[in-house]
Amino acid sequence: MAKMNFGGVIEEVMTREEFPLEKAREILKDETIAVIGYGVQGPGQACNLRDNGFNVIVGQRQGKTFEKAINDGWVPGETLFSIEEAADKGTIIMCLLSDAAVMSVWPTLQKYLTPGKALYFSHGFAITWSDRTGCVPSKDIDVIMVAPKGSGTSLRTMFLEGRGLNSSYAVYNDATGKALDRTLALGIGIGSGYLFETTFQREATSDLTGERGSLMGAIQGLLLAQYEVLRENGHTPSEAFNETVEELTQSLMPLFAAKGMDWMYANCSTTAQRGALDWMGPFHDACKPVVEKLYASVKSGNEAQISIDANSKTDYRVGLEKELAALRESEMWRTAETVRQLRPENN
Numbered sequence: 620m621a622k623m624n625f626g627g628v629i630e631e632v633m634t635r636e637e638f639p640l641e642k643a644r645e646i647l648k649d650e651t652i653a654v655i656g657y658g659v660q661g662p663g664q665a666c667n668l669r670d671n672g673f674n675v676i677v678g679q680r681q682g683k684t685f686e687k688a689i690n691d692g693w694v695p696g697e698t699l700f701s702i703e704e705a706a707d708k709g710t711i712i713m714c715l716l717s718d719a720a721v722m723s724v725w726p727t728l729q730k731y732l733t734p735g736k737a738l739y740f741s742h743g744f745a746i747t748w749s750d751r752t753g754c755v756p757s758k759d760i761d762v763i764m765v766a767p768k769g770s771g772t773s774l775r776t777m778f779l780e781g782r783g784l785n786s787s788y789a790v791y792n793d794a795t796g797k798a799l800d801r802t803l804a805l806g807i808g809i810g811s812g813y814l815f816e817t818t819f820q821r822e823a824t825s826d827l828t829g830e831r832g833s834l835m836g837a838i839q840g841l842l843l844a845q846y847e848v849l850r851e852n853g854h855t856p857s858e859a860f861n862e863t864v865e866e867l868t869q870s871l872m873p874l875f876a877a878k879g880m881d882w883m884y885a886n887c888s889t890t891a892q893r894g895a896l897d898w899m900g901p902f903h904d905a906c907k908p909v910v911e912k913l914y915a916s917v918k919s920g921n922e923a924q925i926s927i928d929a930n931s932k933t934d935y936r937v938g939l940e941k942e943l944a945a946l947r948e949s950e951m952w953r954t955a956e957t958v959r960q961l962r963p964e965n966n
Contacts, residue, residue: 632814633788635813638803639807642807644672646797646804647673647808650674651676651708652709653678653706653708653709654677655705655724656679656715656720657679657685658716659770660767663770663810664741665677666691666692667775667809670778675698676705678706678709679702679705702728712728712737714728718930722752734794736760737763738760740819741765741767742766742823743823744823747819748923761801762791762792764819764822765805766788766789766826769784777810784811785813786806787815788814789802789818789822831922839946842863843949845863846863860958
């Protein structure tokens with residue numbers, strides 16, 4: 620483990636220098652890694668493991684996603700199976716189904732979780748709220764987690780670019796005495812940048828908070844609020860979008876991603892610096908009570924229950940598509956389509 624200073628707090632992290640790919644391959648050389656589910660995280664993790672030289676198979680039900688797996692090079696009967704067949708063959712069961720799907724498949728999956736196997740998640744949801752999900756694994760298997768801090772698409776893209784997406788990891792149950800080695804080897808195998816330790820509970824609460832907060836929910840709410848105010852005051856869609864979204868994503872985010880917010884501020888005009896420094900306080904004070912309310916709702920299990928209830932509805936997908944369509948068809952994101960077409964790389 621490497622000791623690193625994170626803003627004055629010392630944390631131990633695992634990097635590819637301390638845990639090289641060759642070591643990961645040696646640890647998992649006799650394992651069959653069965654990736655169950657080929658939706659959001661499945662393709663990235665399965666393909667990265669395969670490309671890194673691990674013994675990987677995929678378990679997926681028939682349908683569009685099964686066909687996607689075939690298009691990605693998985694061969695029916697050789698490396699692509701039904702969920703039941705893959706779970707039976709695997710010594711490490713990577714459960715990468717959606718939270719709702721985990722609940723529905725759990726009774727089937729349990730039958731194949733024989734002593735000594737490892738059950739792997741990339742999200743702490745099912746285990747943290749097991750009283751609601753019903754996912755209670757037996758004590759004679761390893762229960763482990765590697766949670767990439769981003770989408771499976773990003774994990775795959777960054778892997779192909781020679782980079783890595785940072786991941787958290789946790790061991791919930793160590794039945795074999797080798798759970799930690801299995802976990803770290805898988806974390807390196809899927810192409811993680813560096814790995815930092817967490818627990819299933821901490822990962823689940825931070826993840827749900829982030830998704831509903833700054834990563835997705837809050838960012839859409841803030842962008843839309845500013846866009847609406849500009850439009851209501853006579854600014855054109857192009858001007859409102861460029862000042863709200865395009866400049867943020869194309870110009871400023873790469874700057875603070877590279878060297879921090881202070882460096883981004885330093886590369887903007889003094890007028891922009893002054894305004895940002897003056898207004899970051901009011902925005903913080905307005906937002907923090909909302910984030911505190913959000914975190915409390917996540918920690919109590921309320922957000923998990925809302926998700927479970929919503930995903931359990933037979934018409935959930937229909938309702939979801941309507942909500943996403945409304946977002947897509949809003950003026951701000953229709954404007955985005957035109958702005959993207961006008962970017963120099965598209966002309």
